[in-house]
Amino acid sequence: MTTHRDDAGPLTGPDDDLGGDPVCWLDRVCPDCGSFLTDRTAGTCPRCGAARDR
Template sequence: MTSPGDEALPLAEPDDDLGGDPVCWLDRVCPDCGLFLTDRTASTCPRCGAARDR
């Protein structure tokens, strides 16, 4: 139970750097195992062997 004086604190200030990876890198992630694929010419994932979407 909360009292009338309790206020929710913001999760982050507007100037805080939240970080994270840009969504434009999504095509470089293996959909099966999540490995970041550095070789853009590979047709399969080197970790799990899944076919790479192009």
């Protein structure tokens, strides 16, 4: 049986904490491969070798 969109309940309530990472960490994520970059002084991503924006 298929549930129609109008029959489905809300995914989250108003008090649910969705969590997630803070936006301020976006400069630590490689835009090419999505790896989290821990070395802020590195000029390239250690995973894929893409140049970092500083």
